Every structure is written in C-alpha cells, then in structure tokens.
Amino acid sequence: MELTLERIEQRAGAQTYLYPLDLKLVPRAVTVLLGATQAGKTTLMRVMAGLDAPAEGRVLADGKDVTGVPVRARNIAMVYQQFINYPSMSVYDNIASPLVLRKEQDVDARVNQLAAKLHIEPFLRRLPAELSGGQQQRVALARALAKKAPLMLLDEPLVNLDYKLREELREELTQLFASGDSTVVYATTEPTEALLLGGHTALMDAGELLQYGPTAEVFHRPKSIRVARAFSDPPMNLVAASAGQSGIVLSSGMTLPLEVPGAPGAALTAGIRASALRVDARDGDAALAGRVELAEISGSETFVHVDTAIGALVAQLPGVHQFRLGATVRLHLNPAQVYIFDAAGDLLVAPANGAA
Numbered sequence: 001m002e003l004t005l006e007r008i009e010q011r012a013g014a015q016t017y018l019y020p021l022d023l024k025l026v027p028r029a030v031t032v033l034l035g036a037t038q039a040g041k042t043t044l045m046r047v048m049a050g051l052d053a054p055a056e057g058r059v060l061a062d063g064k065d066v067t068g069v070p071v072r073a074r075n076i077a078m079v080y081q082q083f084i085n086y087p088s089m090s091v092y093d094n095i096a097s098p099l100v101l102r103k104e105q106d107v108d109a110r111v112n113q114l115a116a117k118l119h120i121e122p123f124l125r126r127l128p129a130e131l132s133g134g135q136q137q138r139v140a141l142a143r144a145l146a147k148k149a150p151l152m153l154l155d156e157p158l159v160n161l162d163y164k165l166r167e168e169l170r171e172e173l174t175q176l177f178a179s180g181d182s183t184v185v186y187a188t189t190e191p192t193e194a195l196l197l198g199g200h201t202a203l204m205d206a207g208e209l210l211q212y213g214p215t216a217e218v219f220h221r222p223k224s225i226r227v228a229r230a231f232s233d234p235p236m237n238l239v240a241a242s243a244g245q246s247g248i249v250l251s252s253g254m255t256l257p258l259e260v261p262g263a264p265g266a267a268l269t270a271g272i273r274a275s276a277l278r279v280d281a282r283d284g285d286a287a288l289a290g291r292v293e294l295a296e297i298s299g300s301e302t303f304v305h306v307d308t309a310i311g312a313l314v315a316q317l318p319g320v321h322q323f324r325l326g327a328t329v330r331l332h333l334n335p336a337q338v339y340i341f342d343a344a345g346d347l348l349v350a351p352a353n354g355a356a
Contacts, residue, residue, distance in 0.1 A: 001061055001150035001183045002027045003048060008057035010043050010207075017043045020056070021209040023202060025185065030177050030199030032215065033187040035230060039204040041187040045153050048185060050074050061151070077149035077182070079157045083136035085128040091115075091139050092124040098147040114142040117176065134165040141169075145176060152182040156189070170196050191233045195219060203227050225345040228271050234303060236339070237272040239310045248340060252309035256286060256335040260348055268348070271339035274303070277315035277331045285332040288313065295323040306331060 003025045010018035018040050025031050033041040046052040047059065050071040059067045066074065077098075085094050095114055099107045115121045118138040120131075128136050137157060144152060158166045174197055177184050186197060194201050194215055201215040203222075211218050211227045222228035228236045240251045243266040247257040250270060260268065281287065290308035297303075302321040306313050306329055315331055323329065340349035 002063070003151060003183060004060040004063075005044075005048070006058045006060065008044070008047060008054045008059070010040075010047060010052070011055045017207055018047070018054075019208045023209060023212060025183055026200050027183050028181055030184045030186060030197055031212075032194040032197055032199060032201045033185060033204060034189075034191065034194045034201050035204035036189055038206075039189075039230075040207040041204055042155055043207075044204070045155055045185060045187055048151070049076055049078060049153055075147075075149050075151070077144035077147040077152045079137075079140050079144050079152075079154045081156045081159050083128070083133060083140055083160075085136060085139050085143070087128055089127075090124065091120060091126055091128065091131070094128065094139050095124075095142045095146050098143060110146065114145055118142050118172065134161050134169070137161060138169070141173070141176075145180070148182070150182060152180075152184045154184070154186045156187050158193075159189075174198065191219075191231050194231070201231075203230055205230055221347065221350045222339075223347050225269060225271070225341050228339060228341075228347075232273060234274045234314050234316060237274065237277075237311075237313045239270040239272065239313075241268040241270045241340075242266060243268060247335075248338075250310045254286060254288075254310070256338060258335055258338060258340065258349060260340055262342070262348070267343040269341040269345070271341060272313070272333060273337070273339075274314045274316035276337040277313060277317075277333055279315070279317060279321070279329065279331065281330075281332045282334065284334060286335055288331045288333065290329060290331065292323045292325055292327050292329055294325070295321070297321075304329070 005023040007020050008018060009020050035041050047054050050069050053068040058065055092111055095111045096107050099110055115124055118141060120135055120138045123131055123135060128139060158169055188194060198215050201218045202212045203210045203218055205226055211223050219231055222231055241248045243260050243262050243264050244255055245264055247255045248260055248268055249255050288308045290306035292304060293307050294305040297320055302317045304315050304323055337351050342348050
C-alpha cells in the first residue's frame, strides 16, 4: 500500500497533538516512527488506521481518499503494546481467524508455518492465558501476519517484554518484514530499535515530524539538533563553539580543524556522539581531560560521565571498564567525527561516510 498523509493535524480542544505534517510512506517497506513518549507516534498511527479522523488534512491509500473511513472498513493489521488475543480461542484459532474469514485454502499449513516462524508450535492447542507475555505477543504477531494486510501498524509491540525477548523478536521481525508485501509502520522510543529494523525512519518530537528518510541517512545526517538529540542513545553531547580562522573553537579555547561555512566568530554547536569518545589515543585525535562523575556498566558496554573544560560529556565505551569516581581521565576524539550545527540548530557539517 502507498499511504500518503497530507497536511495532517490533530487537536482535542485547545490541546494540539499533531502539528501540520506531510508524509508519504515507502510502499512495502518498514517505516519506524521514532520519538520519545508523547511525541505523537500513537496519535499519528491512529489517524493512519482510521481509528481517529484528523482535525485537518487528508489520508490517501493508493491514491484514494480514506480520511474518516473507519478501521472496520479498511484492510489493516494492528499489534499493540498489550497482548491482545481472543481469550476464549486457542492459539491455533487465534492465528487462523483472519484466514478463515477470508475463506482461504490450506489454513492448517499456513497456521503451522507462522507458528514455526515465531516459535510457538508447541502452544497451538493452549489458550492465550496459559502463555507467557512473550508467547502471547508472538501469537498477536502471527495473527497480524496471517491477515496479509497491505498496511501493518505496530505500536511499540515489544515494550512490555524483557530484554532478551525483545532482542530475539526484533531479529525475527526484521526477517519477517523483509519477506512480506505489507507496508509496515513500527512505533518505538528506542533509537537502537530503529537502527536494527532499518528501512526508513520518521523522527517525531512534541507532535512535529522533524525528518523522514532512510534510517541510516537520518541517523548519520540529522537535519537539526532536535533530530540528533532524539536519534541518540545516550543523547548526543552538545558543546558551545564558534567559527574560527582555522576551524571551530570550543568553549575551552581548543580548535578543531574543521571547515565550516560562515563568518569567523559565528555561534555554533558541536555535536559529539557518546560512541565517538574513546580512552585510547590515535593519530590526529583531540584530547579532553576531565574528572569522572559517574561510571555505569550496561551489558558489554561502559558509560562514563566526565566533567571537562567544555562541559559534561558522556562516553560510550565498548567492554567493561573500571573508573574511580573523581579520578582524572583523558577522552580522545577524532575531529572528523564531530557534527556542527548553526545558531538556529540546523546541521552544517556531518561526518563523512557515516563516520559517527
């Protein structure tokens, strides 16, 4: 399906939930709606589905105006955060229900095929209440896939699962989406999830659509500080800077040899992803000395918060590192990995070839 949103707005009384936006989804591909809680993702998804009519604007499906057409009259599959299944029906019948409604042949083969893909074959004769949360969500996903709807909407479907299950299902979903013919919209608050799913990303913040494009492009070339902030976990380090004769000058007086358009002295902001900071030195690096304020080990990574002359920085280091609070540490950075934003917060310079 080719879904097009034209000047969509959503309001309730004096409250604006969606500001005017245009969005044309890439057909038969995955689009990730990425943004923090209350960014407008669910509101936009409800308009896409026909659960809510927009206050202004039009929704077009394959060129046909379906604005205000209720979800019952559309061929759409939806999966929510909650594990929504038919409680009195077996897992088998839950998955088979859309196939039976369409009077398809070989229902048994199709149900077993989907159950095998989602690793729920042993549970086909059980009721949903007899399953774990992760297994119930797999049933909901299998039923949505069985529907073969041209538009599939998934509203943070993995958020209520534990970390290990989320990792497993993300990988499985990526493979399932790649082999399907549906246009898929997947809402999440997690930048890592958007990167793993690939496809395209629509970055939302406070009811505004800030950027839409291939996920890698949005990540590596965020058009503004707002996009960069939202598409970074941990958040991108932002440092006050200005344009100098031979590069950009940080607030500490350090100069990074980067060519920046604009007059000398112009106010800038330097953006440094946490993953671009290292404790090992390499040729051409800039060094930033500071004091350790906090060190956190998360899985196979260490996040260290350092108070430096240019402000507080967070470094994301691969592996497990031990830091003593208050100790002096030197962080190292390749200047070519720095983003530069102008005084309005718009992108001026991004690392070449996705270097950061």
